[in-house]
Amino acid sequence: xxxxxxxxxxxxxxxxxxxxxxxxxxxxxxxxxxxxxxxxxxxxxxxxxxxxxxxxxxxxxxxxxxxxxxxxxxxxxxxxxxxxxxxxxxxxxxxxxxxxxxxxxxxxxxxxxxxxxxxxxxxxxxxxxxxxxxxxxxxxxxxxxxxxx
Numbered sequence: 591x592x593x594x595x596x597x598x599x600x601x602x603x604x605x606x607x608x609x610x611x612x613x614x615x616x617x618x619x620x621x622x623x624x625x626x627x628x629x630x631x632x633x634x635x636x637x638x639x640x641x642x643x644x645x646x647x648x649x650x651x652x653x654x655x656x657x658x659x660x661x662x663x664x665x666x667x668x669x670x671x672x673x674x675x676x677x678x679x680x681x682x683x684x685x686x687x688x689x690x691x692x693x694x695x696x697x698x699x700x701x702x703x704x705x706x707x708x709x710x711x712x713x714x715x716x717x718x719x720x721x722x723x724x725x726x727x728x729x730x731x732x733x734x735x736x737x738x739x
Contacts, residue, residue, distance in 0.1 A: 624735040625691040628728040629684035632693045635724050639717045640679045643671045646721050651713035672703065672715055682717075693718065 635646060644650030650671050653661075658668040666674045673679055681697040694700075695718070703715045 618736075620688040621732075621735070622686060622688050624728075624731040625689075626686045627731040629686050629691040629693055631724050631727050631731075632718070632720065633682060633684055635719060635721060636682050636693075636717050639719065640670070640673060643669070644715060647716055647719055650715040672717070678717075 639646055642649075653668065653671055661668060661674060664674075678695070678697045678700060681695045681700065683694065683696065685692045700717070702712055704718060706714065
């Protein structure tokens with residue numbers, strides 16, 4: 591049995607961070623507490639992305655004039671972006687158990703906005719991101735957890 595464990599974050603199928611934390615042969619099997627805290631940190635960033643229209647990643651591409659006109663005709667305002675009904679924003683959830691945390695969206699169109707695939711019409715407006723500050727805070731949550739075990 592190795593004397594380490596890995597923290598691995600994956601967004602859009604791309605590993606964003608993999609860190610090995612050395613341990614003194616401790617046999618820990620329940621990481622629910624730091625995983626819950628980590629999931630909460632990421633969910634807070636999702637909320638910030640919606641509140642700031644992509645502020646954590648430099649801002650989302652503005653809506654086209656045609657989209658704005660269509661939203662106004664339908665009785666919605668021009669802003670906020672990706673929040674015409676609020677359904678997408680409310681679709682985010684997290685599942686946490688002893689060994690993993692999953693943060694995702696129940697919205698079928700979330701993947702189109704989040705994807706890094708080449709595009710012609712629909713601009714990328716990522717909601718689920720992992721910024722350096724959050725990454726550092728997650729690692730700190732695990733450090734705190736391990737110190738008290």
